[in-house]
Amino acid sequence: MVEVSKLEVYTVKCRYPDVGIIRNALEDIARVHVIEPELLKGADPPPDLIFFGWGKNEIDYSMEDEAEARIRHLATTCILLRNLRNAVAFRDVPILAVVEQKDAEDAVFSTQFGSSGFIVASLEEKEIRRVVNEAMRPVGNQANIDVRLVNPFVNATLLVLEQLAGLKAVKKDVHLKRDYHLFGEISALIGITGQGIEGSVALTFQDRLAHQIVSKMWEKNPEEISREDLHDGLGELVNVICGKATTELSQDKELNFNLALPTIVSGYGHQISQSESVPCLVIVFEAAGKSFAVQVAIRSEVFSQSSPS
Amino acid sequence: MKILGVDDSRLTRKMLRDVVESLEYEFIEAADGKEAIEQIEKHQNELNLILLDWNIPEPDGYEVLQWAKHKCPELPVMMVTAMGQQEKVLKALKAGVNDYVAKPFSKEDLARKIQDIALKK
Numbered sequence: 001m002v003e004v005s006k007l008e009v010y011t012v013k014c015r016y017p018d019v020g021i022i023r024n025a026l027e028d029i030a031r032v033h034v035i036e037p038e039l040l041k042g043a044d045p046p047p048d049l050i051f052f053g054w055g056k057n058e059i060d061y062s063m064e065d066e067a068e069a070r071i072r073h074l075a076t077t078c079i080l081l082r083n084l085r086n087a088v089a090f091r092d093v094p095i096l097a098v099v100e101q102k103d104a105e106d107a108v109f110s111t112q113f114g115s116s117g118f119i120v121a122s123l124e125e126k127e128i129r130r131v132v133n134e135a136m137r138p139v140g141n142q143a144n145i146d147v148r149l150v151n152p153f154v155n156a157t158l159l160v161l162e163q164l165a166g167l168k169a170v171k172k173d174v175h176l177k178r179d180y181h182l183f184g185e186i187s188a189l190i191g192i193t194g195q196g197i198e199g200s201v202a203l204t205f206q207d208r209l210a211h212q213i214v215s216k217m218w219e220k221n222p223e224e225i226s227r228e229d230l231h232d233g234l235g236e237l238v239n240v241i242c243g244k245a246t247t248e249l250s251q252d253k254e255l256n257f258n259l260a261l262p263t264i265v266s267g268y269g270h271q272i273s274q275s276e277s278v279p280c281l282v283i284v285f286e287a288a289g290k291s292f293a294v295q296v297a298i299r300s301e302v303f304s305q306s307s308p309s
Numbered sequence: 310m311k312i313l314g315v316d317d318s319r320l321t322r323k324m325l326r327d328v329v330e331s332l333e334y335e336f337i338e339a340a341d342g343k344e345a346i347e348q349i350e351k352h353q354n355e356l357n358l359i360l361l362d363w364n365i366p367e368p369d370g371y372e373v374l375q376w377a378k379h380k381c382p383e384l385p386v387m388m389v390t391a392m393g394q395q396e397k398v399l400k401a402l403k404a405g406v407n408d409y410v411a412k413p414f415s416k417e418d419l420a421r422k423i424q425d426i427a428l429k430k
C-alpha cells in the first residue's frame with residue numbers, strides 16, 4: 001500500500017488547547033509541529049501550512065493606557081506575521097490566523113501583513129478541516145502547472161535581469177498559487193489580453209532588492225534612486241520580461257498577446273484583482289542573495305485544453 | 310544628426326539618450342504618442358531618425374508610425390520594443406518601419422543599427 005505523504009503544518013504562537021484541536025482535526029492528513037517564529041527562517045523545505053495565533057490574550061492590560069496596549073500588541077503581531085511571510089520567501093505557504101473572536105480590524109490587518117485567512121476560536125475540528133481545504137486549493141480552473149507557460153517566463157527573467165541590471169538570478173521554485181496575493185513590498189504588474197487569453201503578470205520584490213536592481217539599470221547608487229526612478233525601472237523590467245516571454249510563447253503556440261502599460265503597486269499585502277477562474281503560478285528566484293517572484297496568472301484556451309501529461 | 314526617442318519609460322529614454330549621445334548625435338525625446346507627434350511636427354525639417362516604442366500611451370507606437378510615415382515619408386523609423394511577436398513586427402514593417410530592435414537591447418547593437426541608418430542617408 002502506498003503511503004500518502006502528510007502535510008507539514010506549523011503552529012506559531014497558538015495556545016496549547018488550540019494546537020491540540022488542530023492536531024486532532026488534521027491527524028490523518030498532517031503532522032502538526034509547534035514552532036518558535038525565529039526557527040522558521042530558512043526552513044527548507046518550508047511547511048505546507050502555518051497556523052498563527054493572533055494572541056489577543058497577550059495584550060498587556062496592566063498598562064495604564066488600554067488603547068496604547070492594544071496598539072502595541074497589534075504592531076508587534078503584524079510585524080511578526082510579516083516576518084513569517086518573509087521567512088517563507090515568496091513561497092505560497094498559507095498562513096491562517098487564529099483569533100479569539102471575529103474582529104473586522106484584525107482581519108484587515110492580518111491579510112495586509114501576510115495571512116491567507118482567518119479561523120475563529122474556540123476551534124472546531126470540522127471548521128478547521130474546511131478552512132484548511134479551502135486554503136490549500138489552488139485558484140483557477142487548472143489542476144496542474146503547464147510547463148510550457150513557465151519556461152518562457154523563467155528564460156525571459158534570467159536573461160532580462162542579466163542584460164538590464166547585470167544580475168545573475170537563479171530559479172528556486174515553481175508552484176501553483178492559492179490566491180492572488182503578492183508577497184513583496186513592491187510589485188510591477190502588467191495586464192495581458194489576446195484572443196482567448198486573459199491574465200496578468202507581476203514581479204514582486206522586497207524594497208531593498210528592487211532598489212538594488214533598479215539602481216543597476218539606471219547606473220546609479222541605490223541611495224540616489226528616487227521613487228519615480230524605482231517605479232519607472234520596475235515598470236520597464238516587467239514590460240521587457242513579458243514582451244520576451246510572450247514572444248517565445250507566441251512562436252510555439254501561435255498565440256497573439258497584447259500587453260497593457262505596466263503599473264506599480266507598493267505596500268505590504270497587495271492582491272491582484274483577477275477573475276477567479278484564472279490559474280496562477282509563482283516562480284521564485286534568487287538574485288544577490290535575496291528572493292523575488294514572478295507571478296503568472298494567465299488563462300488561455302490553448303493551455304487549459306492541452307496540458308502536457 | 311537629430312534623433313527623437315519615444316518611450317513612456319524614463320529609464321529607456323535615458324538608455325536611448327546615452328547611445329545617441331555616445332555617437333555625438335543630438336537627442337530629443339517624447340514620453341507618449343501625443344508628445345511624439347508634437348516633437349515630429351516641431352522638428353520635422355531637422356529630424357533624421359525616430360526610435361519608437363510600440364507600447365506607449367495613446368496614440369500608440371503603431372499609430373504614431375502611421376502618422377509619421379504619412380507626414381514625413383522619408384524619415385526613417387526604428388521600432389524599439391519589447392513586443393517581438395511576428396505578427397506585430399510584420400505589421401510595423403508593412404507600415405514602413407525601417408528597422409527593428411527588440412528589448413532588452415545592448416547599447417552596442419543599437420548604436421550599430423543607428424549608424425547603419427545614418428550612413429544610408
